[in-house]
Amino acid sequence: MRAIRAASAALLSAAAVVATVAPAAMAGEDDHNVTSFGFSVSPETVAPGGSVTLKSDGCEVPSVTVTSGVFDTVTLNEGRSGNATVDIDAKAGAQYEITFDCKGERGTATLTISPGGTGGHPTGHEESPPPGAHKGVKAGYGTATASGADTDGLGVTEVVTGVLLIVGALGAAVVLTRRRATDGRL
Template sequence: MRAIRVTPVALLGAAALALTAPAVTAYAATTGGPTTNGSGYTVTPSVIAPGGQVTLAARGCSTTATASSGVFDTVSIPQGGTGRATVDSDAKPGAAYEVTFTCNTSPVSTATVNLTISAATSTPTTSSTSSAVSTASPAGVQGGLGGSIDSMDSGEIVAGTALAVAAATGTVFVVRRRKENRSH
């Protein structure tokens, strides 16, 4: 009899977990966090709109490094520092470009990291009824939480799911207890 009461709650928890797993994967795929090759060479963000800026780091290099790609000019990166590059506005959306890092050590070493170009953004427009110019932000409006959080990770999503399951379990428990008390 006890197993029958637990089964719906276990199924509810499994369903909640199954429904949030694709959201975690989609969030990770679209946020464009840093791309790294495992040895300290990074491109942040890894998914960028044409005309956007990327931050390049060569933490695996003990001297000055350079980064080059087909979608931006060669950038010099100081030892332990970062460099910034502006992606060409004519970069092909959906394409992946290699960023080649060259460490100016003896012997010279190179590493590559991928950079993906996201869909093109809308161009600035002018209003025909007004002289004001409205521009479109390449990343969209960043409204909301007022800077209280940077991004969500899978741990936060799992914790939220656990709280939702706990709330559902409590609700089921209270409803069943009320029904038992009324039937006697």
């Protein structure tokens, strides 16, 4: 009977954690980017001095103003895309917020500054190996997301999935403990 009470208490504790953590974690995820108009920046990672394409659609006014601390203000007219040149002195590895403003409604995107040129090489070109040498396999990029940006810590999906797995395991333990108790094997 003690095992059933302990398992029930653990199950209730895990459920309380899910009820507390999941809504708070989900609330902080991109709420400020829910807008009535669409917007994008491409590419999401660029070298200092590089160029990005800014797009917006669905804004009822004829223009959208795009601002950032890493390039001059750009006005997108009537759904047309625009280009911006990133400051040459942009800090490598830094992330800059880009704000799209449609009639006072704002949405943001993040632009990451790469360290130097493409792939971290200042010239944008990889060095050629000596004749007859094998370059090998590039490995170690397993922590990148689909957008190519590294993630810091666990996301909402990982936290909720982990908590649900724990709750499921505890629930199974309670069921098995009760079956044993009714069979008289305890």
